[in-house]
Amino acid sequence: MDFFLHDDPRLPSAWAPWFSHEYITYFSAQTIAGLMALPQVPVKPNPHIGHQIWPVGPNHVDLYKENYREVRKLDPLWSFSYSERNGEFSSEPPLDKTIEPWKVLVIYSTELDLNPDSDLYLHKNQKITGGSHGWRHMQFRLLGRTFGIAPESFRLLMNFAQMALESGNDYWGWRYLSRAAHYLADLGNPFHVKALPGRLLFKYMFSSRKLVPIVSSVHQGYEVYVERRFREGFPPFREALLLGAGEGQAAKSSVSELLGSYMRQVEKRHNEIFYFFLDQFGGELINVFQKMDLESHLDAAEQTNMCSADAARVIFNKSNASALGFLDGITAEILFDVGRMMGTLFDQFSSAKNRKV
Ligand SMILES: [Zn+2]
Numbered sequence: 001m002d003f004f005l006h007d008d009p010r011l012p013s014a015w016a017p018w019f020s021h022e023y024i025t026y027f028s029a030q031t032i033a034g035l036m037a038l039p040q041v042p043v044k045p046n047p048h049i050g051h052q053i054w055p056v057g058p059n060h061v062d063l064y065k066e067n068y069r070e071v072r073k074l075d076p077l078w079s080f081s082y083s084e085r086n087g088e089f090s091s092e093p094p095l096d097k098t099i100e101p102w103k104v105l106v107i108y109s110t111e112l113d114l115n116p117d118s119d120l121y122l123h124k125n126q127k128i129t130g131g132s133h134g135w136r137h138m139q140f141r142l143l144g145r146t147f148g149i150a151p152e153s154f155r156l157l158m159n160f161a162q163m164a165l166e167s168g169n170d171y172w173g174w175r176y177l178s179r180a181a182h183y184l185a186d187l188g189n190p191f192h193v194k195a196l197p198g199r200l201l202f203k204y205m206f207s208s209r210k211l212v213p214i215v216s217s218v219h220q221g222y223e224v225y226v227e228r229r230f231r232e233g234f235p236p237f238r239e240a241l242l243l244g245a246g247e248g249q250a251a252k253s254s255v256s257e258l259l260g261s262y263m264r265q266v267e268k269r270h271n272e273i274f275y276f277f278l279d280q281f282g283g284e285l286i287n288v289f290q291k292m293d294l295e296s297h298l299d300a301a302e303q304t305n306m307c308s309a310d311a312a313r314v315i316f317n318k319s320n321a322s323a324l325g326f327l328d329g330i331t332a333e334i335l336f337d338v339g340r341m342m343g344t345l346f347d348q349f350s351s352a353k354n355r356k357v
Pocket of ligand 1: 137186
């Protein structure tokens with residue numbers, strides 16, 4: 001089986017274009033035979049598990065992609081908004097429909113980068129992560145303090161998934177697990193576990209006007225690069241995830257126990273990637289992100305997304321093609337580690353399910 005997600009005939013094109021989280025989840029899932037073989041589950045209404053301790057952003061609406069109507073054909077290479085797909089989806093659960101658990105894991109893996117974590121007040125320091133969304137999706141140390149709660153986000157959603165499965169709402173069990181896997185993948189991204197190299201912090205300590213476009217351009221530039229490679233069907237990324245997930249499945253270890261070393265491992269790769277972006281694309285890329293308005297009411301992630309197309313033009317300019325080899329190599333190593341964690345997680349849940357059925 002040699003699909004790259006966007007060419008998989010089991011998935012309707014109404015769900016495309018596809019984004020990095022979906023590719024990561026898709027390749028990791030393909031390796032887990034016990035997950036791929038699980039029978040379809042009926043769509044059910046949201047049981048709102050844990051909504052008191054884990055509020056959902058006020059502007060979020062659960063969309064049910066099982067009920068779709070294809071209305072357009074977007075160009076995947078130039079699509080940067082998670083909410084714009086080829087299809088339109090229902091906000092009511094289509095209770096007559098069923099779906100395979102692995103598909104639930106894939107198609108809901110970008111949901112968390114829309115509204116569920118945005119527009120909340122979670123902590124007085126959340127501005128440094130760009131708002132409540134970043135607060136739940138990152139965790140890094142800066143000047144002796146810790147910012148963001150992504151490991152906690154992951155553990156909670158994993159528990160919600162377990163509770164939903166135990167209560168008989170398998171559909172939402174897998175959908176919560178998809179959200180947990182999103183946080184887990186974020187924790188394997190260098191820019192979610194470290195904000196900036198120490199040297200840079202001291203240089204720009206008193207000038208956030210200068211610092212924000214630099215940090216944003218490198219972080220978002222890296223995301224744009226990874227996503228483009230997935231959409232091109234870049235074999236090394238696929239191989240890395242398949243291999244990693246296979247190893248995770250075989251190891252039968254506990255994701256929670258591996259979490260700390262997983263984060264430390266990718267944190268070590270941060271500076272290299274950061275300085276590569278500064279040296280290779282420098283001013284040209286930073287200029288793209290000068291458009292960001294620090295005082296805007298918009299979520300930081302939403303603002304950086306608006307700069308993605310221009311960032312892609314800089315990074316994938318022909319003159320940079322040979323330099324990208326460095327990023328290709330280090331990213332394949334990163335994705336192997338991400339795949340291993342995802343494989344461990346998916347195997348844990350599908351094995352438990354298979355013991356029961
Ligand atoms: Zn995220």
